[in-house]
Amino acid sequence: MPKKQDAVYAFESDVLIIGGGMAGFFAALRAVEKGQRVVMADKGTVGRSGFTPWANTFCVFDASLGDKPEEWVQGTQSKGEYLVNLDYFGMFIEDSLPRYRQLLEWNIIDTRPEWDKDSPLSARDYLKGRDRRMLLPAILKKVGVTMVQRVMITQLLENDGQVVGAVGFHMEQGEPLRFSAKATILCTGAGGYKAPGYPIHCSTFDGDAMAYQVGARIAGKDFMDFHFTGDKHPWNVFEMEEELFVNRIYPTNGPTVAGSGVGIYPIFKVHEEAPPLVEFMLEDPPSSNEDDPRGKGKYATPLKPSGNIVMGAATGLGVHKSEGIWPADAACFSGVPGLYAAGDALASMICGASYPATGMGLAGSAVQGYRAGDAAAAFASQCAATTARTEVIEAANEQMFSPLKASRGFNPRWVSQVLLNTMAPYYVLLLMDKDRLQGALTQIEFMQEHFALRMKANDNHELRLVFEARNMLLNAEMKLRANLLRTESRGNHYRQDYPARNDKDWLAWVLLSKGADGKMLAQKEPVPETWRGDETLGYEARYPRRFPGELEYLARSGNEER
Amino acid sequence: MAVTIKDIESCIGCGACVKTCPCDVFRLVADTKKTTIAYPEECQVCGMCSIYCPEGVLIVTPDKVVKPITAYM
Numbered sequence: 001m002p003k004k005q006d007a008v009y010a011f012e013s014d015v016l017i018i019g020g021g022m023a024g025f026f027a028a029l030r031a032v033e034k035g036q037r038v039v040m041a042d043k044g045t046v047g048r049s050g051f052t053p054w055a056n057t058f059c060v061f062d063a064s065l066g067d068k069p070e071e072w073v074q075g076t077q078s079k080g081e082y083l084v085n086l087d088y089f090g091m092f093i094e095d096s097l098p099r100y101r102q103l104l105e106w107n108i109i110d111t112r113p114e115w116d117k118d119s120p121l122s123a124r125d126y127l128k129g130r131d132r133r134m135l136l137p138a139i140l141k142k143v144g145v146t147m148v149q150r151v152m153i154t155q156l157l158e159n160d161g162q163v164v165g166a167v168g169f170h171m172e173q174g175e176p177l178r179f180s181a182k183a184t185i186l187c188t189g190a191g192g193y194k195a196p197g198y199p200i201h202c203s204t205f206d207g208d209a210m211a212y213q214v215g216a217r218i219a220g221k222d223f224m225d226f227h228f229t230g231d232k233h234p235w236n237v238f239e240m241e242e243e244l245f246v247n248r249i250y251p252t253n254g255p256t257v258a259g260s261g262v263g264i265y266p267i268f269k270v271h272e273e274a275p276p277l278v279e280f281m282l283e284d285p286p287s288s289n290e291d292d293p294r295g296k297g298k299y300a301t302p303l304k305p306s307g308n309i310v311m312g313a314a315t316g317l318g319v320h321k322s323e324g325i326w327p328a329d330a331a332c333f334s335g336v337p338g339l340y341a342a343g344d345a346l347a348s349m350i351c352g353a354s355y356p357a358t359g360m361g362l363a364g365s366a367v368q369g370y371r372a373g374d375a376a377a378a379f380a381s382q383c384a385a386t387t388a389r390t391e392v393i394e395a396a397n398e399q400m401f402s403p404l405k406a407s408r409g410f411n412p413r414w415v416s417q418v419l420l421n422t423m424a425p426y427y428v429l430l431l432m433d434k435d436r437l438q439g440a441l442t443q444i445e446f447m448q449e450h451f452a453l454r455m456k457a458n459d460n461h462e463l464r465l466v467f468e469a470r471n472m473l474l475n476a477e478m479k480l481r482a483n484l485l486r487t488e489s490r491g492n493h494y495r496q497d498y499p500a501r502n503d504k505d506w507l508a509w510v511l512l513s514k515g516a517d518g519k520m521l522a523q524k525e526p527v528p529e530t531w532r533g534d535e536t537l538g539y540e541a542r543y544p545r546r547f548p549g550e551l552e553y554l555a556r557s558g559n560e561e562r
Numbered sequence: 563m564a565v566t567i568k569d570i571e572s573c574i575g576c577g578a579c580v581k582t583c584p585c586d587v588f589r590l591v592a593d594t595k596k597t598t599i600a601y602p603e604e605c606q607v608c609g610m611c612s613i614y615c616p617e618g619v620l621i622v623t624p625d626k627v628v629k630p631i632t633a634y635m
Contacts, residue, residue, distance in 0.1 A: 048582050
């Protein structure tokens with residue numbers, strides 16, 4: 001197909017939603033319900049893009065099953081180590097059940113018996129008409145959402161300090177696309193460093209990067225999640241095909257009992273001794289209620305990793321819902337007029353410093369998507385249509401296509417690979433230390449300076465890779481600066497040079513923003529007093545999980561930190 | 563290794579693989595209208611393309627080999 005770079009395909013709407021996963025889905029539905037015209041732009045195809053196709057647990061708060069809000073709050077605060085945003089957690093308690101019921105009604109959450117590998121029915125036939133990956137876009141289409149798919153959004157557009165849409169290009173045809181909207185919701189997910197083992201290759205922190213550039217604050221980069229892979233087939237940890245395809249979304253219960261928090265000890269053992277054998281998968285938290293359907297059968301799908309488990313695939317992930325755009329209110333607003341965020345693109349901090357219970361990722365996206373749709377619709381309905389100035393759009397397009405015009409340049413695949421090799425080793429982001437973080441930051445700063453604006457693309461596919469590499473570079477700088485600033489250990493943030501919690505200085509989040517001089521600022525944002533849990537508890541009761549070397553460190557420092 | 567074309571003759575050019583791949587690995591060839599693995603480097607070995615291909619054209623094996631990547635081009 002001929003490239004049509006001179007033509008501009010323009011889309012106008014009241015609400016623009018970037019990203020078509022669970023958050024984007026609910027944001028779109030809610031905004032339509034509120035009478036708004038909605039356009040959704042997706043880097044892939046709605047329902048099959050990002051990490052959405054693999055999601056399989058949905059955490060539901062259900063008072064009729066005996067759930068008590070105060071127990072959930074306490075469990076989450078303890079596991080999230082007192083960095084939980086209770087406004088957003090309250091929203092989760094209120095809304096997870098209604099969102100779950102909607103998904104049930106639409107068959108997106110399927111309750112039929114598990115598909116059996118030995119059954120005469122093929123996986124394809126079993127799913128006919130009920131494939132949630134196909135249902136998501138079908139439902140959006142039915143309510144009149146315009147979906148623009150296989151589009152790389154490169155930049156948010158501004159007019160007088162308000163976000164008024166975005167520009168991007170279509171990956172096959174290469175047309176520049178312009179989106180004008182009264183309100184924009186980022187539902188772009190999070191990211192990792194293109195590591196093998198988990199299918200997150202296309203999640204590259206795009207929303208965080210674009211929001212940062214227009215002045216939003218970014219949080220939660222100082223907490224880590226990571227996945228494992230298998231040593232036999234590291235690219236495809238589960239040798240997954242049909243099993244993963246037919247896996248269902250299971251309801252899960254809450255963070256009141258030992259949940260699935262990711263601990264640092266397996267990594268530490270790799271460092272200190274020989275690599276340990278890590279047991280596969282965590283048990284579902286038991287429920288005291290026999291009639292509680294949640295969690296039952298969750299691992300019925302016979303997924304077994306290929307070979308021995310190796311920690312360190314999909315590194316550099318954030319903790320679900322705790323990394324991304326810092327909300328300026330309790331309704332998914334970014335603080336930049338016209339810009340909202342939901343799901344893993346929003347640092348709602350419902351999980352705090354470590355992931356407290358399976359299913360909070362997907363359910364949190366549904367809950368926040370709906371609320372962000374609501375808030376963006378309210379904003380859009382009282383706002384006149386506006387658009388960016390022509391020269392702003394022209395400059396954005398010029399910048400967008402410049403890597404295609406370069407005669408020589410750095411290879412974006414190589415930049416991603418070097419970035420991965422800098423950020424992924426366990427001793428950088430998992431066992432942290434000032435010198436090693438600083439060393440990595442020096443490398444990343446060099447890459448930012450020398451590669452970010454000097455990459456070359458031979459075609460539109462490679463142009464996407466250029467923007468993804470830039471977004472990952474910016475995110476790497478955020479991660480390293482946030483980790484350097486937090487001079488303590490907490491949740492999934494383990495500093496070997498500060499191996500204990502420090503409540504005196506660090507009941508605080510780290511916010512990153514672009515300074516007036518263009519340089520990145522990292523600042524503390526204290527946790528409100530009423531969200532700090534029981535501060536009269538003794539240290540070991542308040543923090544039941546131990547870090548390597550923690551108690552010795554506290555004894556040495558004369559218990560000052562307590 | 564990773565994604566391969568098992569049987570190009572049975573490709574009907576529906577574009578399901580192009581749409582399904584989250585990493586933008588496929589293109590339809592302009593004149594033949596059949597699929598091609600245009601960007602094997604980006605294959606994340608997830609297997610979704612072979613699942614959504616209605617004609618069984620594609621197979622995905624659980625390993626992958628990447629050719630050496632140069633610093634600039």
